[in-house]
Amino acid sequence: MVSIPENLRYTQTHEWVRREADGSMTMGISDFAQSQMGEIVMVDCSGMGRDVKKGEPIGALEAVKTAEDFYAPVDGKVVAVNKDLETDPGLVNSDCYGSGWLARITPSDPSQYDGLLTPEQYRKLAGE
Amino acid sequence: MSRLSSILGGDRSSMLEAIGAESVEDLFSPIPEPVRMRRPLDLPPAASELELRRLFESMASGNSGSGLTCFLGAGAYDHFIPSAVNHILLRSEFYTAYTPYQAEVSQGTLQSIYEYQTLIARLMGMECANASMYDGASAAAEAALMAMRVTRRSRVLVAGSLNPRYIEVMRTYLSHGGFEMNEVPFGADGLVDLEAASKLCDGGVAGLVVQQPGFFGLVEKLPPLAGLVHSAGGLLVVVADPVAAAVLRSPGEAGADIAVGEGQSMGIPLSYGGPYAGFMACHREHVRNLPGRIIGRTVDRAGQTGFVLTLQTREQHIRREKATSNICTNEALMALASTVYLTLAGEEGFREVALRCFANSHYLEEKLLAVPGVKRMFEGPFFREFLLEYPVPAVALRDRLAEKGFLGGLPVPGLREGAMLSTATEKRTREEMDAFAAAVASACGEVR
Numbered sequence: 001m002v003s004i005p006e007n008l009r010y011t012q013t014h015e016w017v018r019r020e021a022d023g024s025m026t027m028g029i030s031d032f033a034q035s036q037m038g039e040i041v042m043v044d045c046s047g048m049g050r051d052v053k054k055g056e057p058i059g060a061l062e063a064v065k066t067a068e069d070f071y072a073p074v075d076g077k078v079v080a081v082n083k084d085l086e087t088d089p090g091l092v093n094s095d096c097y098g099s100g101w102l103a104r105i106t107p108s109d110p111s112q113y114d115g116l117l118t119p120e121q122y123r124k125l126a127g128e
Numbered sequence: 129m130s131r132l133s134s135i136l137g138g139d140r141s142s143m144l145e146a147i148g149a150e151s152v153e154d155l156f157s158p159i160p161e162p163v164r165m166r167r168p169l170d171l172p173p174a175a176s177e178l179e180l181r182r183l184f185e186s187m188a189s190g191n192s193g194s195g196l197t198c199f200l201g202a203g204a205y206d207h208f209i210p211s212a213v214n215h216i217l218l219r220s221e222f223y224t225a226y227t228p229y230q231a232e233v234s235q236g237t238l239q240s241i242y243e244y245q246t247l248i249a250r251l252m253g254m255e256c257a258n259a260s261m262y263d264g265a266s267a268a269a270e271a272a273l274m275a276m277r278v279t280r281r282s283r284v285l286v287a288g289s290l291n292p293r294y295i296e297v298m299r300t301y302l303s304h305g306g307f308e309m310n311e312v313p314f315g316a317d318g319l320v321d322l323e324a325a326s327k328l329c330d331g332g333v334a335g336l337v338v339q340q341p342g343f344f345g346l347v348e349k350l351p352p353l354a355g356l357v358h359s360a361g362g363l364l365v366v367v368a369d370p371v372a373a374a375v376l377r378s379p380g381e382a383g384a385d386i387a388v389g390e391g392q393s394m395g396i397p398l399s400y401g402g403p404y405a406g407f408m409a410c411h412r413e414h415v416r417n418l419p420g421r422i423i424g425r426t427v428d429r430a431g432q433t434g435f436v437l438t439l440q441t442r443e444q445h446i447r448r449e450k451a452t453s454n455i456c457t458n459e460a461l462m463a464l465a466s467t468v469y470l471t472l473a474g475e476e477g478f479r480e481v482a483l484r485c486f487a488n489s490h491y492l493e494e495k496l497l498a499v500p501g502v503k504r505m506f507e508g509p510f511f512r513e514f515l516l517e518y519p520v521p522a523v524a525l526r527d528r529l530a531e532k533g534f535l536g537g538l539p540v541p542g543l544r545e546g547a548m549l550s551t552a553t554e555k556r557t558r559e560e561m562d563a564f565a566a567a568v569a570s571a572c573g574e575v576r
Contacts, residue, residue: 062416
């Protein structure tokens with residue numbers, strides 16, 4: 001049973017998104033995604049500072065036997081990345097919805113948030 | 129059925145029976161009829177071992193280069209190779225080993241590659257090296273692609289004093305995928321033209337690829353080039369002669385971000401078409417963008433040292449089209465030759481080889497300059513290779529020298545009709561060099 005918090009939105013590519021009070025959006029990968037990947041050994045957030053379109057890769061997660069890109073959930077600018085992951089990439093495994101967040105985006109079209117998957121829709125995708 | 133004998137009629141039918149097929153033909157039934165070939169392959173009949181040996185011996189005896197005293201370099205050099213190198217290479221544990229995917233049964237191969245990486249990294253003044261590439265030219269092309277990955281830029285500058293064959297290979301590599309390659313001309317002194325480089329070096333440049341020493345043998349001043357490309361946010365890629373690196377400032381110390389080169393000088397015999405081995409090293413910060421195989425040292429559950437393939441997630445079998453390269457193998461046997469060679473020579477021995485190449489080449493250059501009408505093309509300091517202008521066409525001179533028993537060098541007619549690049553490795557004796565200079569003197573008279 002993986003955790004799918006009710007206060008978040010999700011993507012087809014297993015990212016979660018949280019709308020912050022200042023209008024920015026914080027994102028990470030879901031509990032389902034981190035459990036599928038196994039021990040994360042490196043997080044590459046090379047998209048910092050870039051203007052991105054929804055679905056474009058922002059960075060990559062590397063586990064022992066696999067590596068996956070993670071993608072912008074909405075159009076916007078990547079304004080922050082989680083520096084703690086440089087020294088402790090395992091935070092993505094231990095606390096994917098909290099200290100294991102990946103990036104923060106200032107969306108150019110905030111309404112795109114409403115098009116993201118609801119927890120209920122994502123639960124179906126994750127087979128829960 | 130024994131492991132190495134070919135199958136006999138009975139073996140074949142029992143194998144077919146085991147898999148439930150009537151005939152070998154059945155196995156090909158999914159292939160549509162129109163695309164199948166209905167005649168035997170157009171090959172000569174099978175030959176016995178003795179017949180094959182005769183055939184290859186007669187072909188080998190046609191090699192006109194064998195038996196000539198070699199003063200030709202231009203990227204591949206006639207160095208001495210101690211017998212121990214081949215003895216170790218021909219051990220079946222190394223010679224027949226397949227790719228070391230299963231670490232538990234491949235510790236010897238993995239350790240030898242790890243040691244190779246260590247030797248290359250130290251020689252290049254870098255922290256990391258991969259397990260080798262196909263050859264120097266492919267390593268140079270991979271370094272250009274790596275610089276583009278690191279910087280996310282798609283334009284690379286290439287020194288005009290880079291080996292022209294390498295430039296050709298790089299052009300082939302970069303001809304697809306939206307990459308751009310600009311050549312930086314060399315100046316009147318034969319070195320990279322810093323002013324021309326600075327004009328081309330803008331914020332869109334992923335890196336500058338420069339050879340040390342340059343193709344004409346001249347020692348480049350790397351720090352100003354490093355400063356130039358770094359200030360534009362690009363990387364400096366140095367294509368290094370490993371023998372020169374034993375005595376010159378290492379590429380890493382001189383400001384290179386990536387160092388590559390041809391490993392043939394380290395224990396690999398001269399051979400038309402190879403196999404040779406390229407080497408590739410970089411600073412730690414870029415290791416995840418380093419293409420190819422990398423071996424790492426680790427500890428097992430019992431705390432014992434062991435060696436494994438590492439950072440495999442960069443590679444093709446996991447990252448698919450996003451892999452760092454389509455090369456995820458290495459020239460393991462050739463890299464092993466270099467490992468054994470360097471280990472036998474040691475730091476001092478390898479430096480001595482380098483110094484003898486330097487001394488012999490300079491002695492030879494002086495002798496050749498004493499031949500009437502011979503002059504230098506460039507005046508700057510060289511390491512082991514030097515470009516002279518002869519008073520006769522270099523192609524004709526080379527051919528005349530071959531008749532006299534010498535591989536005299538590489539004509540560079542694109543520069544001057546009489547221009548020829550030569551070198552003298554540690555193998556050349558004073559007598560050979562004196563005889564060569566005398567042969568050049570008489571050949572110049574004869575060709576004229």
